[in-house]
Amino acid sequence: MLRITNLGKSYGSARVLSGIDLDVQPHDVLAIIGPSGSGKSTLLKCINFLERYDEGEVRFGGQLVGYVEAGGRRRPATERETNRIRAEIGMVFQNFNLFPHMTTLQNVIEGPIRVRGVARDEAVRDAERLLAKVGLADKRDVRPTKLSGGQQQRAAIARALAMRPRLMLFDEPTSALDPELVGEVLTTMRELAAEGMTMVIVTHEMSFARDVASRVVFMEGGRIVEEGPPGKIFTNPDNARTREFLARVLH
């Protein structure tokens, strides 16, 4: 479903990603862990081209993301081409980024109506179902500023799901939350994973990664250091750096 090959990115002379290879199959739940500044979030944003990459390729459903191949060369994709792919990939941000001038319901129906061209009635029905699913049915007419952090993040998940994505990206979804609010968001994500949603999650929640992820990727210095099933990564990693990192964060 998602194939990343030899991906590289630099800001001027600073390399932030190099030689990233990654393969995500349908129903995979991939957790990306690693120290701050290791390029995890940048990698995630390259998948839906919120960050431009310079080398290698990202393919979603076989289609190149952000570029178009023509006659052996590639040119930047038009906005329309990129948006078509973005519409199929949901993203949840660390700071929620809900639209503050809209109610929770309006946040959720905005994408379906404006981007997918869904009729309003249908979008509202769908949004109500999604809000009920994330436990916010009673908050549909409330502005995001009136919601707790955990509620905001669940609303943001509903907003992303309303686009009926085939893949969901989570960029440190619980990092901005008070500790007591982390659980409710993780529960929602856990349910999503159980339903078979394909997910790529950048996270610092190691126990969540261990329980929910089907695969764990450890990144450092813009590279993938080690990749494997959580059972292996968390108990018996091959790489010394992975061991050091886990020893640091697990205690």
Add this chain to the structure above:
Amino acid sequence: MQYQWQFAIVLEYWPIFARGAVTTLQITLLSSIIGLFIGLLVGVSRESAGTAVRVVTSIYVELIRATPALVQIVWLYYCFPIIFGVQLSAMTSIIVALGIHSGAYISEIVRAGINAVDTGQFLAAKSIGMNHFTALRRIILPQAGQKMIPPLINEFANLMKLTTLGSTIAVYELLQESNNLIATTYRPLEIYTFLAIFFFIITYPWIWLSQRLERRLKMRA
């Protein structure tokens, strides 16, 4: 001072002031509309359009901001017809010139408003596949608009005062009417004093409103 103030003169000629005030208001409103239109267009394209458009709009903004409004007005009235062969009436000239003038300032207000919106909002809009224009219209500008209102009201008050420049090309706004009245009544002290008070009365409420809204916005943030 031994001067005998005779403000009765102002009362006596009130229809003339009323006529001038109507013209002043017309100029202010029409040039505001032009300025708002130009400002929105230029402000948005300086933030999002391609390089060529950005260069052209930047030149416009800097050129206008670095030349006096009075020079812009006389240039449009006296030079423009000679170069382009189209003579605009004095009234049209002042409206268009002030519209172009305020457009440059309003575009900066628009730009600052857009920049003040959290970048995460753009990311969120893009992540659901929204195109740039829709994101601006639906997500960014409604949020920027709120921040833009106080400086826009302030700009409106500025325009109100700038209308007096119309007197240099014989537009019958408040100052020009006053000058004419002085020529017949020989009462410059009363008339200019009244004029100053009158401008204060029509301008200050806007400045007050702008400050009040700005404080309210700050408190909510």
